[in-house]
């Protein structure tokens with residue numbers, strides 16, 4: 001799909017250190033006027049896709065810019081397009097403020113991270129049997145004095161060309177991120193390593209071009225095991241600022257850096273003007289600088305790209321130069337397409353994903369078996385506890401019965417003694433007392449029998465039936 005590079009203008013809040021020879025104003029949401037304050041008050045007007053003015057509430061300004069402009073690029077990326085937002089402008093005009101910002105006044109990267117994971121959670125999961133997985137990676141590098149340096153990994157990297165003529169940074173480390181904090185932590189670490197320096201125009205001036213990339217892989221697996229994959233990335237580029245040595249007061253290293261920055265921005269300008277010409281047949285000089293070589297696809301290939309041109313409200317010459325540059329860029333057309341591949345096209349990956357599904361199914365059935373064993377273990381433990389309490393109860397019962405048995409045995413002894421006494425009496429006293437002795441004997445024999453019965457019951461088997 002052919003797509004024009006979108007160009008937006010952002011007018012920053014006035015800064016004390018800036019010259020006051022111009023007045024940049026918003027005429028309408030897509031038009032700015034620049035007036036030169038030189039007695040004649042010459043005015044020029046420029047039309048762009050969108051224009052943003054400053055207000056007293058910096059944080060609110062950041063939110064408005066994100067919602068009205070940058071969010072669309074996150075959504076395009078989620079649709080599967082490669083996208084890029086780059087901030088261009090003179091030094092101190094608010095590029096880093098726009099791209100990164102600060103925790104108090106978060107810029108585009110902060111806000112993208114916030115929404116990316118929220119949206120990721122919504123997309124992920126299962127619907128109609130189709131599983132969707134989201135994987136997010138990020139990388140961060142700078143181009144300083146024409147050298148590429150990984151800000152998250154170690155050392156220098158090289159820009160290489162692939163067989164399909166796209167370029168990539170060889171050796172650049174990509175890190176997976178599971179949440180917003182992991183990306184923001186990398187951003188903080190990278191910014192601490194990024195080359196900055198102090199100039200007359202900006203106390204914390206970026207002396208390198210910084211490129212932060214978030215890559216998203218969305219994998220959908222249908223119930224039949226077919227795989228549909230989208231891989232896309234969003235590049236957030238904070239360019240070093242164009243500057244005039246006289247304005248920045250640079251010397252020594254700062255001067256050398258400044259000259260390299262200007263060279264690469266001029267080369268970006270040349271690439272932009274070649275690309276902006278309709279039916280251009282001229283070779284695009286991407287190789288002229290590391291910056292244009294690495295941004296090749298974003299400027300003239302498969303990418304939806306947005307340029308945010310940052311300007312100061314009162315600096316006539318610099319603002320005019322930025323707006324002219326932006327105006328040329330607004331004519332560039334890129335060819336963005338959704339980076340998706342279906343299972344049928346992705347034959348190499350298909351068998352490996354099928355193997356993965358088979359392995360997952362085996363693991364699942366093993367887990368089910370484990371669950372069964374756990375259930376049985378629980379039952380056995382319960383039965384065991386029940387058996388223990390039954391044995392304990394039996395023990396107590398036996399003790400009770402034993403005590404009763406002792407009592408009975410004592411009573412039986414007493415009874416037999418008494419019987420023995422009666423029989424002795426009988427033999428001593430003679431006939432008259434016989435009747436009385438027999439009566440006593442019968443009475444005691446009844447008691448004796450009942451005691452014997454009780455004794456007999458005691459030896460009945462105990463109730464031993466235990467349910468499992």
Ligand SMILES: Nc1ncnc2c1ncn2[C@@H]1O[C@H](COP(=O)(O)OP(=O)(O)OP(=O)(O)O)[C@@H](O)[C@H]1O
Pocket residue numbers: 011012013054058061089090091092093094095096097098202204205206207239240241242310
């Ligand atoms: N729109 C804005 N509102 C409020 N403050 C801003 C705005 N733009 C920039 N600033 C402030 O101005 C200062 C310089 O801005 P910033 O560092 O973003 O400029 P820059 O274009 O990245 O400069 P350089 O090219 O030198 O790195 C910072 O303190 C920043 O917070």
